[in-house]
Amino acid sequence: MKVLLAVLGVISLILGVIGIFLPLLPTIPFVLLSAYLFSKSSSRMHNWIINHNVFGQYVRNYHEDKSIPLQAKIMAISTLWISMLFGIFYVAKDKLWLQLLLLTVAVAVTIFLALIKIRKVIK
Numbered sequence: 409m410k411v412l413l414a415v416l417g418v419i420s421l422i423l424g425v426i427g428i429f430l431p432l433l434p435t436i437p438f439v440l441l442s443a444y445l446f447s448k449s450s451s452r453m454h455n456w457i458i459n460h461n462v463f464g465q466y467v468r469n470y471h472e473d474k475s476i477p478l479q480a481k482i483m484a485i486s487t488l489w490i491s492m493l494f495g496i497f498y499v500a501k502d503k504l505w506l507q508l509l510l511l512t513v514a515v516a517v518t519i520f521l522a523l524i525k526i527r528k529v530i531k
Contacts, residue, residue: 417445
């Protein structure tokens with residue numbers, strides 16, 4: 409089971425890295441998912457992601473007080489809906505069941521992201 413969780417963590421991290429360059433994929437949710445999966449499967453990978461130069465601060469902030477910056481929340485929800493609407497109208501245009509599935513996932517993830525506290529930025 410730990411191997412499966414580690415593999416899923418790596419896949420999620422790859423999607424997060426792709427999201428840095430492709431605005432249609434939200435980076436932060438994939439990185440947070442990777443950190444969670446690594447915490448259940450590999451202490452070495454979990455320590456690596458927590459101390460990473462780019463991703464570490466987001467993971468530590470979320471672990472500390474279950475919050476994300478407002479900009480990250482807006483970007484994640486925006487890119488989620490852009491990519492889901494693209495999928496609904498262009499990729500799954502003739503498959504009602506897939507359109508409903510994508511819509512359900514988009515609503516569920518939006519609710520999850522909306523419920524996460526906003527991290528206050530101290531200047």
